[in-house]
Amino acid sequence: MDRDSGNAGAAPPAGHSPRADYLPFVDGLRAFAVIAVIIYHLRPEWLPGGFAGVDVFFVISGFVVSASVSRWDRGGLRDLLAYFYARRMQRIAPALVACLLATMLASALVIPTAWLSSSNDMTGLFAFVGLSNFYLAANHEDYFSPSTDFNPFTHTWSLGVEEQFYLVFPLLFFAWTRGGRWRSLALALFGLALLSSLGDAWLRAHRDPGTAFYLISTRFWQLAAGVLLFLGLSRWNASDALRVRFRQTANAGAGLALVLLGISFWTSEPGAFPFPGAWMPVLGTLGLLAFTQREPSRSLLSSGLASGTLVAIGRRSYSLYLWHWPVLVLLRWTTGVDSWLLAITAVFATAMLAELSYRWVEAPLRYSPALRRWSRIRVLATGLVAIASAATFAVALVKSKPVVSLSTVMRxxxxxxxxxxxxxxxxxxxxxxxxxxxxxxxxxxxxxxxxxxxxxxxxxxxxxxxxxxxxxxxxxxxxxxxxxxxxxxxxxxxxxxxxxxxxxxxxxxxxxxxxxxxxxxxxxxxxxxxxxxxxxxxxxxxxxxxxxxxxxxxxxxxxxxxxxxxxxxxxxxxxxxxxxxxxxxxxxxxxxxxxxxxxxxxxxxxxxxxxxxxxxxxxxxxxxxxxxxxxxxxxxxxxxxxxxxxxxxxxxxxxxxxxxxxxxxxxxxxxxxxxxxxxxxxxxxxxxxxxxxxxxxxx
Incomplete structure (x- = not known):
């Protein structure tokens, strides 16, 4: 769900930017992914493989986060880590913390404690520190079991995977910023990590499919695939003849990749991770990114993905992803979400909350001129204090549920x-x-x-x-x-x-x-x-x-x-x-x-x-x-x-x-x-x- 390259309309950062140019079609691709996820969660029979939208997000995140520091030349590893983690803090934490606190409060009001909700509070608390995926895996909370439909924090597992990836990414990517032969080392490091992750996913899927679905060690390969695509395209020095042939086939290649992605949204099955379920969305996303990124101005598909509506949805994809699941789960606990009217209500509420989150929380803190004048260490430290304070408040809220709850059962x-x-x-x-x-x-x-x-x-x-x-x-x-x-x-x-x-x-x-x-x-x-x-x-x-x-x-x-x-x-x-x-x-x-x-x-x-x-x-x-x-x-x-x-x-x-x-x-x-x-x-x-x-x- 990372969107570092999706910053059209934002003021450029002060001084030289280490980031690659903005690619609007990436936001269009995010729009398709988040819409697929929302449709699947609303009515699985409408798009049986829509959950594969998360696989798309993982690949995009690996690609985009590489672009975000691809031109880094401001200093050594310490400077890169401070810059990178501060940007992650500004990008991820504000909207996530706001959503977690609001959901914690709503849950305390209307969700009684029961076997069905036994994992809810701890999942939410672990989400504050990016570890909800580990909690779900440790408790064998199968993503496709009915009980997860009643946990308003289940969806944070994918954010946990990304946050854990971001802890490792700059350490592996630093070699790339050194240039020359160091770049071959970066390619080797990510390639080795990808293969190791694939092996772990394969082994765990046979022993414990539920655990395999959630862990960073079994998902790293998807993010690494996006990284390797960006690095490979950055080193690509094709002949003029090959470039001409690539331009001629770009539309066909991008179209084929889109078809592959569409098939994955329709045919991916629960329990088929990593093979064959995750292969099609990963390959389809890699194909779309490769063909449209290399020749974006000549691709009809790229132009379509860069349309105003899709880009607007894509820019809000993070907030849409954050809010859609709590809305659906809270409706399941109260009125249900079975009728058309309630389904439309869920979509409308998600859109409104996402828009408010994007306009008043996500974008202002991400592009804040005041925060740009702060040192990166100060931004990072302030963010950590804010998260710790919010988590402390959430713990107090959980403990006070019998007092604040509207539920007869709790009272x-x-x-x-x-x-x-x-x-x-x-x-x-x-x-x-x-x-x-x-x-x-x-x-x-x-x-x-x-x-x-x-x-x-x-x-x-x-x-x-x-x-x-x-x-x-x-x-x-x-x-x-x-x-x-x-x-x-x-x-x-x-x-x-x-x-x-x-x-x-x-x-x-x-x-x-x-x-x-x-x-x-x-x-x-x-x-x-x-x-x-x-x-x-x-x-x-x-x-x-x-x-x-x-x-x-x-x-x-x-x-x-x-x-x-x-x-x-x-x-x-x-x-x-x-x-x-x-x-x-x-x-x-x-x-x-x-x-x-x-x-x-x-x-x-x-x-x-x-x-x-x-x-x-x-x-x-x-x-x-x-x-x-x-x-x-x-x-x-x-x-x-x-x-x-x-x-x-x-x-x-x-x-x-x-x-x-x-x-x-x-x-x-x-x-x-x-x-x-x-x-x-x-x-x-x-x-x-x-x-x-x-x-x-x-x-």
Whole structure:
């Protein structure tokens, strides 16, 4: 997204300019790239490969940034670094910081904390220092997964790649500014870096495609290709005859390159990086730059790309890229962006914000006469202080989200989010104590009580909770059990795996090993009479946090021969795995399936998001439909209970006392999303759960 050569209409820098002449067709090419990206993000089916516009930007950036210092003759490496980094600071930081702060504020107002938004804040904070791509890669946030559509900072990954490239670029390019044989060294350095990056991209793409998509080491080759093109064209000394032939074929060559680029926008596929997905946009961009830059005045395509409208869009391409994604994501979180009216609104809002950003932030600071009179070190230091100050403010904003948020979920977090209770009014002085344990693959959170005397009478059984996120969602209830009884609770996060869900016939090898380690850990810690509580999602959900509006098409998914075979295999595996615990005197309690909802309540809780299409299916479901749906699973649980002398605790009657299962009761949330219960529901269920654990019977 760099635009150093796109400075038409700006006052020339004082003194001799080290930059190459302005090439307006480059801005036209940027316009095509940013339009492709926006169309893809708005409606992927309209331009399936539009994300390749970012590949175009990378090549252009390598080409243009080379032009920006190609005539450098003002001093040594230190002077070049100061000049280059100060220009990068003026060019990139102002608009980026303004966009990040505005997006942070809007996110704090309307986006509640959830699994779907769990990476948002950290992605934005890392973007302030140009490292959001590393954060996304480290957290395996696949660019093409649905969850990234709800992170308003996902697009900053490409800016991170460019900023990291700019840290290395002047060190490699300095040899070129020395002239003579040094220029061959510069070519060799960039060529070697390009080949190394290609190799890294190839290897990583086979091991971890998500990581390969984001990293500078796998993207460097695209930027280096632009650099090498500029350096190669700068050294090109063709004969007169060859020049004439080049002029004759320039239009045809540029047209062919444009066709190749268009094909890439239409055919590039997710997961095809780097081969073959990134090759076509890179080659197409290189061809356009080569043919139009070498003979720009004679190329019809160059004249078309240099048209006023395209150049105007190209000059604003950086701001357009910055703002289009937060606009789309914030609409997804609120009204949705499914209708034509909302799509047009998104485009209009993007254009307006980009124009304001360009006119009042980007251009003024980039071309400021006052800043030109400053030393480059002063510009750089001031920029770093401004970024640090903005990032500090952003951190404070993230921490204050429960206070500033407009979201009902955030304002009433104690009812929506299951969290461990710290204390109870009826148990003065009793506090919860949480510790973490890890024994190999068995990671656990241990909750115990401190600060009060032991309960009189028989010892309450210790609890061990295992399953998946549905076991974790009972943490409020489990902590209340600890505070009331003084017994300990050991909760296993079971990351990436699900135990006893009866929907998976064969677990992955990693999950099998993890579950074996957890069961062994329970066997070592549990005493006769202690309880293993198994809670998991045992029904196929109607909707997900990031999915389409829910429906009941899955109601029959647990019936039929195939589903019966899956549960039969799962039952046999569970019987074999749990019998040693049963034989050791551990009591096993299964959770019966809870109601499911067609839409996630946390995304439909306010006026600004209640009309979102994901809420259209409603926040209630027929109890009779749920009972019929879960009947085959209950039959499996009954067979397991018989084979293990176990029992089944059923929360359905309390969560759904009437003929309709709803998301809320008397204004209080029962469910957080379409299948996880809320903190309020935890407290509602506690008496029944505690009675069942202590007596073995439902009240």
């Amino acid at each position: 009433h977090a104690d009812e929506w989010y299951p969290e461990p209770l710290k204390s109870l009014p009826e148990k003065p002085g009793c506090l919860i104590n949480k510790s973490r344990r890890q024994d190999g693959l068995a990671r656990s959170r241990v909750y115990s009580r401190m600060g009060c005397a032991a309960e009189p009478g028989a010892r309450a059984p210790a609890l061990f909770a295992l399953g998946d996120s549905h076991a974790l969602a009972y943490v409020t209830l489990l902590s209340e059990y600890v505070l009331h009884t003084g017994a300990t609770v050991t909760l296993y996060p079971n990351s990436g795996c699900s135990y006893a869900n009866l929907r998976t016939a064969v677990e992955s090898a990693a999950c099998v090993e993890q579950h074996r380690a957890i069961l062994a850990d329970i066997a070592r810690a549990a005493k006769p009479g202690d309880v293993l509580f198994l809670a998991a999602l045992r029904l196929n959900r109607f909707s997900d946090q990031d999915g389409k509006p829910g429906d009941y098409d899955v109601l029959g998914s647990l019936q039929g021969k195939s589903a019966d075979q899956v549960r039969d295999k799962a039952e046999h595996a569970l019987l074999a795995g749990l019998r040693p615990l049963r034989d050791a005197g551990v009591r096993i309690v299964f959770e019966a399936p809870k109601p499911l909802l067609p839409a996630p309540p946390f995304r439909c809780s306010d006026r600004f998001n209640a009309v979102n299409p994901i809420c259209a299916a409603g926040l209630s479901v027929s109890r009779s439909a749920i009972e019929a749906y879960r009947r085959p699973v209950l039959a499996s649980l009954d067979r397991l209970a018989s084979g293990l002398d176990a029992s089944v605790w059923d929360p359905l009657a309390l969560l759904c006392p009437g003929s309709t299962c709803s998301a809320a009761r008397d204004g209080h949330p029962l469910f957080f999303d379409g299948d996880h219960i809320s903190a309020f529901a935890n407290r509602l269920l506690y008496p029944s759960f505690a009675n069942f654990i202590l007596t073995g019977r439902h009240p």
